[in-house]
Amino acid sequence: MLTNKDVKGAVLAGLSILLAGGAQAQGLGNSPYSRLGLGEFSGNVGGVRQMGMGGVGLAAPNAVNVNELNPALLYYTGRTTFEAGYTGQYKTISNATSSNRSGSGNLGYLALAVPLSSKWAAAVGLKPLSTVDYESNVEQLVDGAPDGTKSQKQYLGTGSLSEAYLAQGYHITKFLSLGFTASYVFGTVDETTGTTVKPAGGLASNKIVERDHTKYSDFAFRAAAHYRQKLNSKLNLNVAGVYSFASDLSGLRTSNQERQDANGAILSSTGIVDAKGVSKLPTMVQGGLSLDNGKNWSISADVAQQQWSKFSNFGVVGTPLNDTWRVGLGGELTPDPGSVEHYFQRVSYRVGVSAQQLPYRPGNQVLYDRAVSWGFAFPLPTATPMDATTLSLAFTYGVRGNQDVLGNGNSNVRENYIKGQFGVTLNNRWFVKRRLQ
Numbered sequence: 001m002l003t004n005k006d007v008k009g010a011v012l013a014g015l016s017i018l019l020a021g022g023a024q025a026q027g028l029g030n031s032p033y034s035r036l037g038l039g040e041f042s043g044n045v046g047g048v049r050q051m052g053m054g055g056v057g058l059a060a061p062n063a064v065n066v067n068e069l070n071p072a073l074l075y076y077t078g079r080t081t082f083e084a085g086y087t088g089q090y091k092t093i094s095n096a097t098s099s100n101r102s103g104s105g106n107l108g109y110l111a112l113a114v115p116l117s118s119k120w121a122a123a124v125g126l127k128p129l130s131t132v133d134y135e136s137n138v139e140q141l142v143d144g145a146p147d148g149t150k151s152q153k154q155y156l157g158t159g160s161l162s163e164a165y166l167a168q169g170y171h172i173t174k175f176l177s178l179g180f181t182a183s184y185v186f187g188t189v190d191e192t193t194g195t196t197v198k199p200a201g202g203l204a205s206n207k208i209v210e211r212d213h214t215k216y217s218d219f220a221f222r223a224a225a226h227y228r229q230k231l232n233s234k235l236n237l238n239v240a241g242v243y244s245f246a247s248d249l250s251g252l253r254t255s256n257q258e259r260q261d262a263n264g265a266i267l268s269s270t271g272i273v274d275a276k277g278v279s280k281l282p283t284m285v286q287g288g289l290s291l292d293n294g295k296n297w298s299i300s301a302d303v304a305q306q307q308w309s310k311f312s313n314f315g316v317v318g319t320p321l322n323d324t325w326r327v328g329l330g331g332e333l334t335p336d337p338g339s340v341e342h343y344f345q346r347v348s349y350r351v352g353v354s355a356q357q358l359p360y361r362p363g364n365q366v367l368y369d370r371a372v373s374w375g376f377a378f379p380l381p382t383a384t385p386m387d388a389t390t391l392s393l394a395f396t397y398g399v400r401g402n403q404d405v406l407g408n409g410n411s412n413v414r415e416n417y418i419k420g421q422f423g424v425t426l427n428n429r430w431f432v433k434r435r436l437q
Helices: 004-024 048-052 071-076
Strands: 080-094 099-117 120-141 150-171 176-198 207-232 235-244 247-260 266-269 273-281 284-292 297-306 324-333 348-357 368-379 387-401 414-428
Touching (some): 048 348, 048 368, 048 387, 048 414, 071 120, 071 150, 071 207, 120 176
Antiparallel strands (some): 080 099, 120 150, 150 176, 176 207, 207 247, 235 284, 247 273, 284 297, 324 348, 387 414
């Protein structure tokens, strides 16, 4: 049987992997749109179970996984549950004239949920909030300069924001549960802009490099509710809502400028300048419906809306962002959870689709992200009423943006991606009074 010592060891091992992975790779491959706002924003999307169902599950109770997507659903945690997910992604990025491929992987999230009483459960965890990972090069003619003089600009960005949270779920009445999450958001973002002027037929001049290192940290809060009503002897209706409050992330930005020669040697450097500021993280509203039979299947639909039009960074709006929405539909089926003779009857099968509007509008064009997802949960045969281990897989194939040519001759960027997640879930009864026979 899995002991407390085993679980603690798993937690420490997972944290070590997370720290090592975070030091090596912040993102999941080059994403040009992560140059805007706070990067590629993950929001409140859940874990490996939700990913396999198209990112839905806001109103879908589950006693096996840690459902931190909606803290009100923590009430359904029957056993102490530790969960870790490893995420990988491979993508093809293209515009009207060129394309390239990139990809990476790292530990996606950690979560530990504990039932504190028959009506109260809590969870702690660590998960990504946004990632910045881009590299782009732009060449254009210099206005007012001799014919053929061009400027070459290179934009580089890396970094991420993470969310360490404490969530609690309470069973208030027979049908209603409430939840609350307090998070500490932290992380750093490094951005570099290098500019080189190259006369027609001549050698490139010295390169001017501007560097910004921004460290963010502050608190964020989320409130949630879940209502469950039995429609008949075989069908239950679930309704849920989650509200993520707007928050101001305190930031400290360190900037400096360098002048380099053609070989990259530093010729001069300005002094380091520190500036304090605030990034406004906008509110997000999520709602969900689900139907289940309380035994082996459920189907869910979720919607979300976030007010990115109110985002600003250090008091500067910069490239205006727009409000976003997301819809998803998915479900899961376990043919026969109690089957003894047929293992694959005990496997959970998941599938889902999703679509969302992105906050970026280059050339005033609306961009979308459309995806299809599928996944599996494999319970280990060694499961007992006291402890169980489940291995889960989830996959998403999607397309973000398009390759439409804009009025200035440039084109949008399209990302075709395949994302996978591997999750390990450990369930164990910690607080059991043993009796001598």
